[in-house]
Structure formats: C-alpha cells, structure tokens
Amino acid sequence: xxxxxxxxxxxxxxxxxxxxARGVSYPDPVEAALICAQAGADSITVHLRExxxxxxxxxxxxxxxxxxxxxxxxxxxxxxxxxxxCALKPRYVxxxxxxxxxxxxxxxxxxxxxxxxxREVCARLTAxxxxxxxxxxxxxxxxxxxxASGAPHLEIHTGRYAEVEGDARAEEVEVIAxxxxxxHAxxxxxHAGHGLTLGNVGPIARISEIVELNIGHSxxxxxxxxxxxxxxxxxxxxxRASRS
Numbered sequence: 001x002x003x004x005x006x007x008x009x010x011x012x013x014x015x016x017x018x019x020x021a022r023g024v025s026y027p028d029p030v031e032a033a034l035i036c037a038q039a040g041a042d043s044i045t046v047h048l049r050e051x052x053x054x055x056x057x058x059x060x061x062x063x064x065x066x067x068x069x070x071x072x073x074x075x076x077x078x079x080x081x082x083x084x085x086c087a088l089k090p091r092y093v094x095x096x097x098x099x100x101x102x103x104x105x106x107x108x109x110x111x112x113x114x115x116x117x118x119r120e121v122c123a124r125l126t127a128x129x130x131x132x133x134x135x136x137x138x139x140x141x142x143x144x145x146x147x148a149s150g151a152p153h154l155e156i157h158t159g160r161y162a163e164v165e166g167d168a169r170a171e172e173v174e175v176i177a178x179x180x181x182x183x184h185a186x187x188x189x190x191h192a193g194h195g196l197t198l199g200n201v202g203p204i205a206r207i208s209e210i211v212e213l214n215i216g217h218s219x220x221x222x223x224x225x226x227x228x229x230x231x232x233x234x235x236x237x238x239x240r241a242s243r244s
Contacts, residue, residue: 004211006243007042008236009072009193011216016046016054029055030062032220032228037069039232043092045214047074048081050098057084064088072214074135077114077121086128093125094133094155094214108137108157112145119149126150133191138179147186154183155191155214158204162195173203184209198222198238205242213239 015029033044044067046055063071070091075081076098085093095118097109111118111134122132133153136142137160146154156179161172180190192204193214205213215235223231 004208006205006210006239007212008040008232008239009043009045009191009212009214010036010041010219010232010235011045011047011074011193011214012036012220013045013047013054014217014220016056016059020054029059030066032223033063033067035228036232037067039229040236041069041232042212043070043072045072045074045094045216047096048084050076050078050080060084060088060090064090072133077109077117082121082124085125085130089128089130092131092133092153094135094153095121095151096135107159108139108142109135110142111136111149112141115145115148118145118151122150133189138176140179140182143179143183143186146183146188151188153189153191155193155212156180156210157194158192158196159194161204162197162200169203173207176204177207177209180207180209198234201235201238202242205239 012029012032015027015032019027046060048055048060072092072094073085073090074094074096075085077095095109125132131153132151133155134146134151135155135157136146137157156176161169161176164172183190190210191212191214192210196204196213196215197218219231219235
C-alpha cells in the first residue's frame with residue numbers, strides 16, 4: 001500500500017520532570033509544547049499520572065487553552081482521570097497502564113483482561129467528543145480486544161523494539177509491522193511510541209500503516225543540547241527520510 005502521511009506527537013512530560021525536581025515554575029512544559037508546535041509537531045502528548053510526578057492538572061488546562069495543535073492526554077483507566085478528561089475535553093485521550101513504582105510505562109494496557117471496563121470508558125469519552133486510543137503491546141489478542149472496545153485508534157508499544165538489538169530487533173519490527181497491518185485492516189488508526197530515538201526511529205517510521213509516532217524522552221534529552229525547536233525538526237526530518 002501507499003504509505004500514509006506520518007505525524008509527530010511530542011511528549012513534554014520530562015520538561016515537567018525537570019521543573020518538579022526543584023518545585024519551581026520552570027521550565028514550563030506548556031512553553032515547550034508551543035515551541036514544538038511552531039517547529040512542526042502535529043500534536044502534544046502529556047501524561048497526567050495519578051501521583052502527579054511531572055505533569056500537573058494546571059499544565060493540561062493551560063495547554064488546552066493556548067495550543068493550536070491537538071492535545072493527546074495519556075491517562076490511566078480510573079474514574080478520576082475519566083472525569084478530568086470529560087471536563088477538559090482534549091482532542092485525544094490515550095489509555096495507558098500505570099503503576100506507582102514504575103519509572104515510565106513498562107508495557108501495554110491489558111485491554112483483553114479488562115474489556116468491559118475499557119469498553120465502558122471508551123463509550124464515556126466518545127460521548128464527550130474525545131477520540132480514544134489504546135496503548136497496547138503488538139499482540140493479536142490485544143488487537144481483538146481493541147476492536148471490541150470501540151476505540152478508533154491504538155498506539156503500539158515499541159518498548160521491546162527499543163530495548164533489543166540485532167536479529168531480535170529485526171524480528172520485533174516484523175511483529176510490529178504485522179500487527180499494524182492487521183489493525184489498519186480492522187479499521188483502526190495506528191500510532192506507535194515508547195523508546196524511539198533519532199537512531200532507531202527509521203524502521204518504525206517505514207511501516208506504512210502507522211500514521212503517528214509519539215516521542216518524548218529522547219526528544220527532550222536531545223533538546224538539552226540543541227533546544228526544543230531543533231530537536232523537533234531533527235526528529236521530523238528523520239521520520240520523513242525513513243518514510244520517503
């Protein structure tokens with residue numbers, strides 16, 4: 001098939017991580033988001049965690065008030081977060097697993113293991129005018145559950161791909177590509193993210209069914225050296241070069 005256009009969503013959580021380390025007002029993740037948007041990002045992702053370790057409620061409210069590109073709110077499948085999302089109405093919500101002790105999201109959401117609950121939450125968010133994505137491992141059982149949930153989008157967890165090397169990485173690309181093709185055939189819009197860097201984004205960007213990559217930690221880390229705008233432009237360039 002002809003490759004679909006590929007969008008970049010920038011996750012600015014770790015700008016807030018630096019701020020929270022000192023309990024001050026800077027650096028501001030909303031300012032960083034606006035810089036990324038001006039540099040060509042297509043959307044901004046923020047993860048409002050239960051423990052509020054980085055992004056705070058006021059960050060989400062301010063971002064929605066000023067951003068001219070869509071906001072993707074990552075959140076756990078909890079009543080608190082569903083209530084916040086329904087009140088604020090971001091363009092997108094991505095449902096993710098969450099554990100207090102983890103440094104970052106360690107895997108995909110087990111949609112198959114909690115399908116009735118996920119289906120209920122998807123229905124509530126959809127009724128509020130929010131487009132829902134499910135962050136899942138590239139597992140056929142999870143795809144079947146995603147289809148049953150009614151969510152129009154899913155995001156493939158690329159963490160294992162980012163962690164392995166050599167033949168194992170090539171095999172993981174095949175797994176992700178096969179999953180993306182099946183999800184696209186089922187009518188679900190396919191996104192991907194987690195652990196993607198300038199050095200490893202190419203093989204994932206080349207998967208024609210994937211239409212969006214959500215990238216945060218590596219981009220913010222690169223921004224410490226070259227600035228948020230240049231880090232955003234570099235990633236867009238790498239993605240486009242791989243897709244062409």
